[in-house]
Amino acid sequence: MLDVDELCRPGLAPVSFTLAAGDCLAVRGPSGAGKTLLLRALADLDPSHGRVTWQGRERNTMSGPEWRRLVGYLPAEPGWWAETVGGHFRDWPTLIPLLTRLGLPADADRWPITRPSTGERMRLALIRALEVAPEVLLLDEPTAALDAASVSLVEQVIAERRAAGLTVIWITHDAAQGERVARRRLVVEAGQTRVEEIV
Amino acid sequence: MEGYISLGYGDLGLAALLVLTDAGISLALQLGMHRQLLLSAVRMVVQLFLMGLVLTTLFTVVSPAWTALAIVVMLGFAGREATARQERRLTGWWGLGLGTGAVTLAAMLVTVLALTTALRPDPWYDPRYAVPLLGMILGNTMTGVSLGLNSLSSGLVQRRAAVEARLMLGHDRRSACAPVIRQSLRNALLPIVNLMSATGVVSIPGMMTGQILGGVPPVEAAKYQVMILFLIAGGVGIGAVAAVFGGVYRLTDRRHRLRLDRLAVLKD
Incomplete structure (x- = not known):
């Protein structure tokens, strides 16, 4: 279980919620209310206060890198450090089935990093985040730049991972997507946050 | 004359x-x-x-106290100059402290090494050797430190998404910042490589020319110049490494987060 208790940081109202392993929490709210800041705080990329516990282990009892291998984060604009696509992955051949499912060619590892489109980059970044095998995955509008067919492919892949135990926090502006992927949602508004059931 | x-x-x-x-x-x-x-x-x-x-x-x-005072003043100015024209400066005491610390560490180490092993004037702090020697090493070390710090801060700002992408995947701060560290050290060391390659063909060292005009045999004068350039190369390397790694230490934290909030806002 992911237990978030009074997580505070500048630019975000205090947040508390619990999330069972394998469950998904949708996050909604107006732009600038702090949804991305919340995910960055959960991934421990920015300083924050409050208790965050995963499966009974408090975040501060482990190092930052250890925590981030458990709690993966896919930002809305993923960063790239190598010259080629393949340079961002540990073991490309084992990823080929997943790449093919998400509509990416098996030889995309040889592409220069400037070549993939925004939608392709998003799917590559998702695969890169999944390759680390995190137990929790934080998604910041992962399907915003995708066509309808790719959106449903990504949703399927995430649903399968959830069935295998992956816990997901998913920022989406699309109310219908929120209803498809989660039964509860966190509403982040300026000055307050609340968790509500999706009916 | x-x-x-x-x-x-x-x-x-x-x-x-x-x-x-x-x-x-x-x-x-x-x-x-x-x-x-x-x-x-x-x-x-x-x-x-x-x-x-x-x-x-x-x-x-030839007083140790006055020589020491002159050296302290030179180091202070070198530190100030190394940080003065940074595009983005570390906030607080780190801004001036890191540049001055790196310049001081590198230049003093190299100068003392030369004075106690190769040159051995008597007394060892003889200002006729210590002060000009430090001056020659200090100028280049200051440039190296300044270039290294400048590339580090602008590199981390420009490549923030790439650095954080690695942190997100569970890399530690050293590994996440490695490309920026390498680039910064390269930028810091490039001038000394240029200097050594061009010396004697493109640029004619003033000290060596002076010695030859003053009647020192050319080979002796060349030996001095070679010594000085080796010392400068050492000073630049040590200073740049100290400044860049110190900068990485300050611009990240113990939880391996990138802390660009510790850089002052760009002045234009």
Whole structure:
């Protein structure tokens, strides 16, 4: 279980919620209310206060890198450090089935990093985040730049991972997507946050 | 002195026109550097004439206390200059402290090494050796530290998404910052590589020429120059590594987060 208790940081109202392993929490709210800041705080990329516990282990009892291998984060604009696509992955051949499912060619590892489109980059970044095998995955509008067919492919892949135990926090502006992927949602508004059931 | 051409102040004034030309270029092309150019030229003139007096005094009294004072002042200015023209500066005491610390560490290590092993003047702090030697090493070390720190801060800002992408995947701060660290150290070391490659062909070292004109055999003068360049290369390397790794330490934290909030906002 992911237990978030009074997580505070500048630019975000205090947040508390619990999330069972394998469950998904949708996050909604107006732009600038702090949804991305919340995910960055959960991934421990920015300083924050409050208790965050995963499966009974408090975040501060482990190092930052250890925590981030458990709690993966896919930002809305993923960063790239190598010259080629393949340079961002540990073991490309084992990823080929997943790449093919998400509509990416098996030889995309040889592409220069400037070549993939925004939608392709998003799917590559998702695969890169999944390759680390995190137990929790934080998604910041992962399907915003995708066509309808790719959106449903990504949703399927995430649903399968959830069935295998992956816990997901998913920022989406699309109310219908929120209803498809989660039964509860966190509403982040300026000055307050609340968790509500999706009916 | 035989064959010595003395310069009149009129000659200097003529040459100063060239600096004014630079300032004119800056004005015409809106580089915004004319004030800096003129101020630095005025500083240079004042500093050099003062240095002439200071050196003469230091060389006659040969006092450890006065030599130490001169060295402290030189190090202080080097640290200040190394950080003064950074595009983005570390906030608080780190801004001045890191540059000064790195320059001091590197230049002192190399100078003391040379004075206690190769040169061995008597006394070892003899200002006739210590002060000019430190001066030659300090200038280049300062440039290396300044270039290294500048590339580090602008590299981390520009490549923030790439650095954080690695942190997100569970890399530690050293590994996430590695490409920026490498680039910063390369930028810091490039001038010394250029300097060594060009010396003797493109640039003719002033000290060596002076020694030859003063009657020192060419091979002896060359040995001195080689020694100095090796010392400079060492100073630049040590200073750049200290500054860049110190900068990475400050711009990340113990939880391996990138802390660009510790950089002052870009002044324009």
